[in-house]
Amino acid sequence: MSAPLPLLLASLVLIAGGLAALRRAWRQRGEGGGALVAGGWAALLAALILCAGGYADRGVAFGIVLAMAAALFFVFGAALRPLAPAPRRTLRAAKTAMPESREAGWRSRLAGIWTFVLLGPLAGLVSALLGSLAFRLAQPVLAPANAAVIAFFLAPLAWAVLAALLLMEPRRWRRSAIVLALGIMGAVGLAV
Amino acid sequence: MKTRPIWPKASSGRVDSALSAHSLIGLIVGGLIYVLCLSGTLAVFEDELEWWEDASAPAVAAVTPEAAQKAAQTLFSAREGELSHLNLFLPREDWPRFVASTDEETRSVDAAGAPTGHHHAPWNAFLIDLHYYLHLPSIIGITLVGSLGAMLLALVLSGLLAHPRIFRDAFAFRRGGSARLTQADLHNRLSVWLSPFFIAVALTGAMIGLFTVVGYLVAQAGFGGDILALYAVLFGEEPAPNPAAAPLADIATALRTMKARFPEAIPFWIIVHEPGTLGQHVQVLAEHPQRLIYAEYYNFDGDGAFVSRTGMSDGALGQQIASSVYRVHFGYFGGFWVKAAYGVFGLCLCAVVATGLNLYFLKRERQGRPAPRLRSVWTGLVWGTPALLAATFAGSVAGLLPPASLVPAFWAGLAALLLWAAITPAGRVRLEARAAAGLCLLLIVPFNVIMRMPADAPLLLHAVSAVLALAALWLLRPVASAAFGKKDPAGRQGLTAPAE
Numbered sequence: 001m002s003a004p005l006p007l008l009l010a011s012l013v014l015i016a017g018g019l020a021a022l023r024r025a026w027r028q029r030g031e032g033g034g035a036l037v038a039g040g041w042a043a044l045l046a047a048l049i050l051c052a053g054g055y056a057d058r059g060v061a062f063g064i065v066l067a068m069a070a071a072l073f074f075v076f077g078a079a080l081r082p083l084a085p086a087p088r089r090t091l092r093a094a095k096t097a098m099p100e101s102r103e104a105g106w107r108s109r110l111a112g113i114w115t116f117v118l119l120g121p122l123a124g125l126v127s128a129l130l131g132s133l134a135f136r137l138a139q140p141v142l143a144p145a146n147a148a149v150i151a152f153f154l155a156p157l158a159w160a161v162l163a164a165l166l167l168m169e170p171r172r173w174r175r176s177a178i179v180l181a182l183g184i185m186g187a188v189g190l191a192v
Numbered sequence: 193m194k195t196r197p198i199w200p201k202a203s204s205g206r207v208d209s210a211l212s213a214h215s216l217i218g219l220i221v222g223g224l225i226y227v228l229c230l231s232g233t234l235a236v237f238e239d240e241l242e243w244w245e246d247a248s249a250p251a252v253a254a255v256t257p258e259a260a261q262k263a264a265q266t267l268f269s270a271r272e273g274e275l276s277h278l279n280l281f282l283p284r285e286d287w288p289r290f291v292a293s294t295d296e297e298t299r300s301v302d303a304a305g306a307p308t309g310h311h312h313a314p315w316n317a318f319l320i321d322l323h324y325y326l327h328l329p330s331i332i333g334i335t336l337v338g339s340l341g342a343m344l345l346a347l348v349l350s351g352l353l354a355h356p357r358i359f360r361d362a363f364a365f366r367r368g369g370s371a372r373l374t375q376a377d378l379h380n381r382l383s384v385w386l387s388p389f390f391i392a393v394a395l396t397g398a399m400i401g402l403f404t405v406v407g408y409l410v411a412q413a414g415f416g417g418d419i420l421a422l423y424a425v426l427f428g429e430e431p432a433p434n435p436a437a438a439p440l441a442d443i444a445t446a447l448r449t450m451k452a453r454f455p456e457a458i459p460f461w462i463i464v465h466e467p468g469t470l471g472q473h474v475q476v477l478a479e480h481p482q483r484l485i486y487a488e489y490y491n492f493d494g495d496g497a498f499v500s501r502t503g504m505s506d507g508a509l510g511q512q513i514a515s516s517v518y519r520v521h522f523g524y525f526g527g528f529w530v531k532a533a534y535g536v537f538g539l540c541l542c543a544v545v546a547t548g549l550n551l552y553f554l555k556r557e558r559q560g561r562p563a564p565r566l567r568s569v570w571t572g573l574v575w576g577t578p579a580l581l582a583a584t585f586a587g588s589v590a591g592l593l594p595p596a597s598l599v600p601a602f603w604a605g606l607a608a609l610l611l612w613a614a615i616t617p618a619g620r621v622r623l624e625a626r627a628a629a630g631l632c633l634l635l636i637v638p639f640n641v642i643m644r645m646p647a648d649a650p651l652l653l654h655a656v657s658a659v660l661a662l663a664a665l666w667l668l669r670p671v672a673s674a675a676f677g678k679k680d681p682a683g684r685q686g687l688t689a690p691a692e
Contacts, residue, residue, distance in 0.1 A: 023363045056482045057516065062526045064388050065533050071385035072536070075365055116220060124339055128402070132409040139414050144425045145510030148410055152514070155406045156338070156398030160345035164353065167213030168206070190413055 007054045011047045011063055015070045018043030023074060111172060122179050123162045129186030131155030136190060210354035214347060218548045221343045223573050224326070226545045228340055230577055231323040232393070233538030236523055236531055237656075239287040242316040244656040245589055247645040249300040250308055252283045252290040257444035260462065262305030263292045268440045268467055272296060280443070280462040284479075286528060288650065294467075314595035315588040318602070319581070327599045331404055338401015344394035347548075351383055358384055372554045379547040382540045389537045390544075396521035426514045428489055428502035434471030438494060440464070441472045445496025450476055453498065457488060470494070480505050484516035484525055546574045565614050568621050572613025573606075575625035578667075580605045582629040586636035589644075623670055630667030637661045 021040035025033030044067055051063030135151035142150075162182070166175045234241065243249065255263075260280055268278060271294060281291040290301040291311050299307040325333025352358065362384055365377045383390070407419055415421040424430075441464050450459055457478035466472045472494045477487035489502035504515040519525045523534030553567040580602050587593030593601055613621045637660050645653055 022359075026360050026362055057484045058482050058525050061484055061520060062530065065523075065526065065530055068386055068389055068537065069533050072382075072540070074363055075381045075385055115216075119217075120339070124342065124402075127342075128406050128409050131406050132413040135410045136413045143508040143510065144414065145508035145514070147414070147510070148422060148426060149510035149513045151410045152399050152403065152406055153395070156342040156345060156395060156402055159339075159342040159398075160349055160394075163217060163343065163346040164210070164213050164350040167216055167350070168209040168353075170209065190409075 007050065008066075011050050011066055012070070014043045014047035014050065015063075015067045018047065019067075019070055019074050114172070115167075115175070118175060118179055119163045119166055122183070123166065124159050126179055126183040126186060127159035127162060128155045129183060129190065130158050133186050133189040207354055207356050210350050214350040214354050215552055217343055217347050217350065218545075219552065221340055222545055222549050223570075225340050225344055225347075226542060226573060227326070227577055228323060228337060228397075229538060229541045229545055230581070231319060232397075232522075233535060233542065234319055234581070235323045236534045236538060238316055238320060240652065240656050241319070242313040243287070243289060244640065244653055244660075245313040245315055245585075246300065246311060247640055247649065247653055248309075249289060249311070250302045251288045251650050252301070252303045253288050255282050255290050255303065255305070257447035259290075259301075259303060259305030260447055261442070261444040263290070263301045263307065264443050264462075264464065264467075265440055266305070266307055267292050267294050267297070267299060270297075271468075275467050276465075278440075278464040278467040282460050282462065284458075284460050286531070286652075288652070314598060315585050317595070318584065318588070318598040321599075322602070327603065334401050334403075335405055336401075338398045338403070338405075341394050341396075341398030341401055345391065345398060348383070348387060348390050348394060352387065355380060355384070372551065372558070375547045375551050375554065379544055379551060382544050386537055386540055386544075389534075390541060392520055393541070396517045399517055400521065426511055427504075428491070430465065431471060431473050433466055434469060435466070436470040438468060438470045438472065440468055441474050441492075441494045442496030443474060446474045446476055446490075446492040446498075449492070449496065449498050450478065450490060454478065454490065456480070457490070459490075461487070473499070483512075484519050485512055486515050486518045564618070568613045568616060568618040569610050571618040571621045572610045572625065575622050575629070576606055576609040576613070579625040579629040579632070580609070582632040586632040589636050589640055623674060626667045627671045630664045630671070633660050633664035634668070637664065 018040045021036045021043065025036035025040060028036075047067065048060055048063040051059035051066075053059070055062060131151040131154040134154045135147045138147035138150050162179070166178060169175050169178070260282070264278055264280060268275070273296070275294050275296070277295065279293045281289070281293075283290055290303065292299050292301050292307065293311070298311040300309055300311045302308050321327055324337060326337060327333065328336060355361075361380065363381075365381055407422055411417055411419040411422045415425075443462060443464065446462070447459065450457065457480060459476045459478045461477040463475045463477070464472060465475065474492040474494070474496065476490040476492065478490060480488055483505055485504045488505040491499040491502065493499055502511075504511055506512075523530050549570050553563060553570065556563055583605065584593060584598050584602050587601070588595070588598060609625065637657050641657050645657075
């Protein structure tokens with residue numbers, strides 16, 4: 001696809017305007033930036049609609065690429081100017097965010113291996129089961145291809161969400177229980 | 193008027209646990225994800241690299257139906273056994289080549305349909321095999337790669353959850369301060385603004401990689417365990433085979449019909465299934481320029497008569513989505529500039545992965561728990577992977593490394609480099625790995641241009657040479673700085689080299 005110049009220029013203007021508005025609003029840190037934030041997002045959305053109007057689904061993807069490329073210019077532009085040092089909060093968060101081993105010896109190692117197995121193969125299998133269950137539930141009302149694609153989308157997405165949320169759960173037994181419960185739900189749903 | 197925050201207000205507990213989850217996933221799978229990201233970034237340019245590797249092959253702008261038939265017939269006549277498929281890869285806007293293949297061989301073909309020589313791009317095949325399978329057996333490899341895609345998605349999600357001021361800091365970039373702040377800003381800003389790209393490549397990569405495993409379960413759930421029935425729902429059915437002998441299918445008539453009936457479609461791949469049998473049929477895969485779908489499949493019988501379209505462009509939405517995954521993953525939907533943008537975004541993703549682990553080591557140092565060996569090993573992986581890719585590339589193009597040796601050379605080389613890194617200061621590891629990568633590229637570019645590239649080589653090949661030469665110079669920059677006694681800006685800011 002080679003986009004026609006007027007469409008490209010109009011999209012670029014909207015994207016640049018939208019990003020500039022967002023940048024200004026966020027640098028004001030909450031002081032009267034509501035209109036700018038809304039306007040910035042609206043301009044980005046308008047750019048995507050313009051691209052979609054010209055080139056259907058390929059146009060939307062093209063517009064998103066254009067927006068990300070423009071955002072990089074803004075970010076690297078900001079990189080040339082030194083800013084104020086980071087607020088204390090970031091330092092505190094970073095300080096507490098280290099995955100530390102609280103238990104010594106073999107118990108810690110076993111716990112680590114179990115966490116890996118839980119988040120890797122087990123959560124992956126459970127997510128695949130959930131995807132298949134979604135297919136089973138969607139099959140009566142959707143075309144088979146549509147139901148299948150829901151499963152193919154859902155399985156990796158569920159795995160990613162599950163992995164992130166499970167690691168945010170500090171209690172190990174609760175992590176295991178969640179995976180077990182979801183696994184049983186998926187297996188029973190498919191067996192019925 | 194006060195702005196209402198778009199992002200939900202984060203509790204410090206949630207931020208801490210999200211950061212902890214983010215760090216843990218990164219620590220477990222960061223290395224393999226980095227190798228995949230780097231190989232994927234290069235794989236975006238597989239067409240260009242493949243041609244540069246096989247630089248003596250002729251440029252072909254267009255192929256007539258008669259030339260396509262002639263090329264297919266030549267390969268078919270040269271067969272030694274029964275063939276399951278015969279493929280013709282027609283020239284495209286960004287790939288002016290004509291390649292024909294069977295189960296037995298792959299040949300470059302000229303515009304008249306005459307094979308000119310064996311298609312020889314082993315490093316490109318090695319690269320694709322690395323990105324798709326990590327050089328493991330196909331099902332295991334692609335499933336592992338798909339799993340890593342899901343973990344990359346988990347990293348993006350936990351990273352977004354861990355960022356309490358995602359919008360307010362969206363444009364902040366502190367450079368020139370401490371190494372940790374610079375790295376954190378680079379990591380966070382790139383992650384926020386490129387999150388659509390990261391999510392798209394991670395999700396589509398996971399979908400492609402986990403297709404077999406999820407497909408198996410879906411087939412159990414809805415197709416009586418018949419996975420071919422599931423494939424048929426998404427990608428169309430294959431006609432029943434008939435092994436009785438017949439002349440090769442009429443490809444020329446199929447292509448003429450395509451031009452007359454579907455002028456908006458751009459054919460780029462012709463597949464003859466079971467060629468030379470009564471059951472043979474022809475599939476013409478054609479690009480629809482305004483759509484993200486990989487291709488619409490136009491089906492013809494052995495006489496070249498049009499039979500059907502599979503419906504990737506106008507069938508069920510699920511078919512259209514399934515067919516769009518590939519172009520979204522590799523950036524094949526907007527010509528050269530989108531590929532270039534994907535290249536830059538891919539390098540940014542590599543930088544995000546690299547800085548993520550760098551931040552971990554910097555935090556450990558700040559907390560008085562440094563891990564210098566681990567940090568050196570990580571530096572070895574970050575710079576050793578491109579060094580080994582460059583070395584295998586140069587060795588293959590120069591004819592020093594036969595195709596079968598590329599995989600062992602890469603992995604054995606990387607293992608040796610990581611072992612060496614464990615006993616070497618990280619700064620030296622970085623410098624020497626960069627130097628090795630830069631030198632390999634710097635040597636192979638003039639070699640290929642002088643020894644193998646035709647005098648009238650098209651602009652694209654020269655552009656690839658120029659990009660490779662520039663990459664070599666960038667890689668060698670810290671070496672030159674060290675030689676001339678200047679401080680390397682990246683190293684000074686701790687972007688890559690830790691304190692030793």
